[in-house]
Each structure stands twice: as structure tokens, then as C-alpha cells.
Amino acid sequence: MTGRPPHGTPSAGTPRLVLKGISKVYPAVVANDQVDLAVQPGEIRAILGENGAGKSTLMKIIYGVTRPSAGRIYWEGEEVEVANPAHARSLGIGMVFQHFSLFETLTVVENVALALPGKPALDELAQRIAAVSERYGLPVDPRRHIHALSVGERQRVEIIRCLLQNPRLLIMDEPTSVLTPQAVRKLFETLRQLAAEGCSILYISHKLDEIQELCHSATVLRGGKVTGECIPAQETPASMARLMIGKDLPRCAHGAAKADGDVRLRLAGLSHASEDPFGTDLKDIHLDVRAGEIVGIAGVSGNGQQELLRAISGEEVLAEKFPVQICGVEAGRLNPGQRRKLGLAFVPEERLGRGAVPAMSLADNALLTAAHSQNLLAGGFLRFEHARDFARRCIERFNVKCGGPGAAAKSLSGGNLQKFIVGREILQAPRLLVCAQPTWGVDVGAATFIRQALIDLRDRGCAVLVISEELDELFEICDRIAVIAKGRLSPTRPAAETTVEDIGVWMSGLWPGAETYESQPPTKRAESPNA
């Protein structure tokens, strides 16, 4: 974003951590191949790479979660073999994982206590937590239960938990993927303060603007190998993208949306209580999606996206018909199969296990949603040849790299499986496509392909609803954008007339005309009853 020069230069001397020739070979894949890496005290170093480049494996090796097949690790000049995460922590290495490891039914202080050696006194620990959170600008109430915290607050708990052990190296795995733009700002301030105090930080990300803003240096991985090192401040996002993906960052062609298409999806006051006690209730959601446009819904995860998707897809059947109208039909009480017959296609967030059956072949997975629309049945029996043909068409038209229609879904990489699923849904010529996190965990090339496919579908007159946590993606492909926060949906705005900053503010529930349904700001919900 900004070309602000990184502050403070890392001090020279004994590097905090050095990796030499680290390799990790799994039965089917080489995750790391002769990786060299050095981090100085006080240095914020980015580990940059696409999905599957080997970033996470490398960090797990440093943190002692997995062991390298070959190579050496030097910690502050001495060779070590990191046996397990506890050993890593005792050395002074902390890690904040992309997926949090917190017990939802316990309080913050209880969660922190579990990670510490011995049996710390909770009162004293709560004071230490309060001290650390104040010092680093990470406000969190130690006595609240995790399930009552927002995702950003949970991340703060994870960070505080690391900081209490006074780490000299902090590993952050894709920390911003769950944060609003404003929360990202705050996180960066904390990280800069830590680095200024001499803590080294390994910052894993594929977001080039963030790396430019935050990091002193970057190591780029591609296909498990180091393909380059750079000073982000001296690079452009385009030049770093070339290092990361080996070619220029592609962009989608995006024309103006057709106006005045017929309404394909109407949510008319959709309210629904979540079955999950920690889920989000949907409250009075109104939305129209018209033929020939892409509408995006932004929001921090856990604000009702899952519940909204299930209510639209029919995986969660409603008590009443009118709140969900698909192509003019009141569909609230229809099941997913019946809604599909109205012209709905749906790409879920989880590919393996929901969008596709992992152990089944692609041909079988084609049957999952296309059995009726593609005429893959005869008298209640499966027409295998037709299913294979349809799967083959998905593979060819959507450029899916795989072993053919007989390949098991789980043998495909995330990006290729996503292309297959999107292809399966699009090739059924839907009148309305609902797509959740279309490019989550997908490499840049496949992501661009999928976004372009959504735009092309729109241009053919389909109505498209995209729910994503990636704001950049929404701004790239959407005609109108709305925000979901705490189960309520904001009004939509034309994407061209709004900014990332505006949407960021909306993501905390504060949009113009938002009902003042809670007297307190969103981060301060009811205090938990007991300590």
C-alpha cells in the first residue's frame, strides 16, 4: 500500500536463527528442498510464497512440529535439533498459527495457563496478561470466555500467550487473513514494537502490500525452494509477484455490469437462529441479486457467513418459505436438490468433505450435484459413461490438472479441486451461482482463472453472489458490495463508489443507518458471568 520505509535496521552480529540446507520429503511430495534462511535479532523477515510453496512446512520444522529430512538448524550460533514445540518454546521460539488453538469454553487466562509449564496461579497470571496486553496495545479481558471473543481478539490471545514466554523469535502464519484492515494496522504496530525491542519475527504471507509495509527483508519460496531474497521496500508488488509465481501477476478483465436484470435471489427479511451454540443468528437480512451482476458480501469470518450460506443453499431448511426467493420462487422450505432445480448452483467454502467427497473419483463427484441437470441417471441407476464425460468436460474447460476423471478428489491440489468444483457448478449453466471463498487457499494463477470464470458467467446473464473475506478479491470482481457483521447485512454499495477503508469500518458493524441494536461497541459484548 504505502511505500513507507521500514523503520530501524536489523543489527548485525550473531544471527538469531540460521537454517542450512533444510529439506522435508513426504512420501508423495518434496515440501522443502535445500532451504537456507537467516534471521537477525530485531528483524522482521517475510516468508513469501504461494499456497503449497512450503512456507508452513518450514515454519513447522523451526517450531519442532515436524522434523526435517535433512539440513541443520542453528539457534543463536549453536546447532540444535528442535524436538517438539515445548522444546522450541524453551529455546525462545513462539508461533501463532493461522488456525487458532484455543478452548472455546475456557476463559482467556485459563487458555494461557494451559500453555505454560507448571501450574501458574490464575490471579497472578491475569495480571501479567493485563500488563502485556497494555504494553503492546493488545486489549483483551483475561476473564472472558474465548467463544465470546471476536476473531481478532482471539488472535490477540494467541499472541499474548506467546509473548508471556518472552520469545526471541515469533513466527506468524498468515496472521491477517482473519482481520479487518483496521485490526491489521494495530497488529503491525505491535509487531514493530516487538521488533524494536529485539525480537525477531518471521512473517508468513502471500499479501504483497502487507509485506512491503511491514517487513525489513523477504525470503521467497516457490515449489519448496528459495527462489530469491529481497528488500521489500526496494521492490514493487509486481516484481515480488514475479519472484513468487515466476510470472507477472495476472488481473481479470471486468466490464460494466448489465443493469436491470431480473431478480434471481431475493432475501426478504431472512432471520434464522443458529443451531450451533457458538454460531451467529441471522437477523432480518434483505438482499437482491440480479441477473448479470456480481454481488459480494464482505465480513470477518464468524459473523454469520456460514449460516447465511446454509440458509441460501438449503443445507439449513427454514421454517418459512418467503425469506429466500430463488428465481421468483419462495424456496425457504426446499432442500438443496429442489433449489438446484430452480437454477441455483453453489460452491461451498470447504472443498474436501463438503464440495467434494475426498475418496471418490472426480466422475463420482460430478454426480454429487449434476446427476439430474446433466442427465447422468437412467431409471435410478448411474450412467457412469455420462458422468465420466461430464467430469472430463469440467477438467478440460477449467484447466484442472489431475489424473483424469478417475482421480480421487483428494489427490488434487486445493486450487485444482476448486477449479473442478467451480467448473462442475458453472457448466450446469446455473441462473444463480452462490460462491463462498472462491479462491481461499488457491494459488494466484488458479485464483485469477476462477475470478475470470465468475465474471464470464455474469456476462452470460447469470446472477452471482460471492461471499469472501478477501477484500481485494471482492473489489476486483464485484459490481456491488455489502458487509455482514454479527448476523446483520449492510446495504449494498457499488464497488466503484466505495473504498477498502469504508468497508473496513462497516465490517465492525458500523454502517450508516445501522440499527443501534447494541448499546456497546462490537468488541465489548456482555461480560462472562464467572471468572
Added chain:
Amino acid sequence: MLELEARAEPSRLMSFLSPLLAVVLMIAGGMLVFAALGKDPVEGFRIFFLNPVKDLYGLSELLLKATPLMLCAIGLAIGFRANVWNIGAEGQFMLGAVAATGVALHFDGSESALLLPAMIVAGALGGAAWAAIPALLRTRFNANEILVSLMLVYVANLFVSWLVFGPWKDPDGFNFPQTKMFGEAALMPVVLENTRLHLGFPIAIAVLVAGYAFMNRSYAGFRMRVAGEAPDAARYAGFSAHRMIWVGLLLGGAAAGLAGMGEVAGPMGQLTDKVGSGYGFAAIIVAFVGRLNAFGILLASLLMALLYIGGEQAQQYLNLPSSISMVFQGMLLFFLLGADVFINYRLRLRHRAAQGH
């Protein structure tokens, strides 16, 4: 040192080899048991595993025993594939026997060629009706079908006892807990002369073929496989979870009921309080040893039948208690579960380097 390492994907070869490995280990374990009991292991092996199949009559008895096992197992497998855990095939088997007996007693003395088909239908319906109880409770009240179907076995057992000690007791039966013998028209015709092998066996084979077609070729079977392997994917695709539960339990119940009918109209020729002889429970092992697929179930039911008959032989010739066949069944399942680890894992020899302090 040795350690287990996760495979990149499950080994297909091992999923076939694992039952064979389990059989080999069971035999080896069995020979150890024979030796521990002071019997010659080789002789024990001969009597247990070879004696039963040394002539045509022995073979026919083996097929006779395997018939109810394969019927119950194929029905269970359909449900198991969809994660519908019907543990009560034993009770459904008894209710099938009761329903068929009801028809036979009601039309006692009839010479009609329709009597036997009517009993077959009644047997299947009786089993299905008994299985409908857990299906209803599960779909309406989310009551666990494992517990309900299992508990209904004991209800079925008491129900059979009440019938044969009470209203259905043969008045000329010297007060034995049994019905009168069925008439000729109510008995399964024998398909192999001078043996007890009856029409139930070809019917069971036909049901196996139908079960294969249902599971592997039909859309309904496909939906059930999806539900078993990835419940969220089934929900996403719009396959009704309630329907899976109904289909899984009703088909399992019908197949078990049919097996029960085959017993009372076959080798027994009447209903007694001993009608439930554990086939419904043994079929659970058969279904898993047979990898929940039709051809595997055919082989596994033959193996399980061999264990039953071998146990009788061991009792007769080796003076061992008949529970020896339960020991073999238990070992078979035990070793199978152990060997199944190698479907997802492999053993690796690992040189452990010195740890960093």
C-alpha cells in the same frame, strides 16, 4: 526403532490383504490356543478347518450356515456404508422368523404354492418393521440407533419366548417351547439332494447380487456412500439424511428378516425359543471382514460359517467347549482391526539421531 508413518493415501492393496492377514493370524493364534489347551495344534487345525469341508455334505452344511450370515451382512453393509449403525440384526432376524411362522401357522395345512412366497414376504416385512422402530426414533427424536436396535434384540427374544411358551405352543409338543412343525408347503425346498441345503441359499446369492447393484450402480446407493464418507457433502448435495436412515435400517431389517424366515422354514421347520442363534451379531463381523462389499461378504460369510462348524467339530473330537468358535470370531475381528492400521499407515525403520539436549 520402528515407527508408524502415515501413508500419503490409503493403500488399496492393504485393504484387500488386511482380511487375509487377519485370517492367517487368527489361525496361528488358534493353534497357540490349541497348544495351550494341551491339544496337538496340527490336529486341531485339521479338525477345525479341514474336517468340516472334507466332503459334499460338509460343504452343503457350510453353505447352509453361511446363508443367514450373508443375508444379514449384506443388509447391514448397506446401512454401515451410510454410517447407519444397525446392531440389532439379531432381533430383526427373530421378528422375520416370527412373521413367517405366523403366516405358516395361520395357513396350516394349506397346499398352496403361494404359501412359501407369502412367508418370504412376511419374513422380510417383519424384519423391516422391527428395524423401523429405531429408524422412527432416530429420525423423530434423534435417539441413537445403536442402542435402540441393540435393546430391541432382547425385546424380540422375550417376544419369541412368550409366543412359543404361550399362544403358539404346539399342543402336541410335550410342553416344549416350540410351535408345531410346518407343513410341506411351508418349508423351503432342498436344492441339493441328501443335504439340508435349501432354496434360501440361491435367494441369498441373489440378494448379494442385488445388494451389489444397489450399492455400486444405483443413485440411491451412491447417495448412501456419500453420506457415509462425507456427511457434509451429502447435506450439500441435498441428500436427505432421514431418508438414508430409513433406507439403511429398512433394508438391513428386511434382509435379516428374510434370513430368519429361511431358518424357520429351512433347517428348523418350526419356531423355537432358540431361533436367535447369534447370526445377526456374527453378521456384523462378516460385514466388516468382507469390507462392506458384496463379494467380500460372500467370502467372509463362508469363513464365519467355517468357524461355527469347526467349533462344533472341536467340541466333538477335541473335547473343547463350543465357545471355542467365539474365541476364533473374536480373534478374527481383533486381528482385522489391527491389520487395518496398515491401510493408512506403514511401518518404517527409523534411525533416531541424538536429540538436541
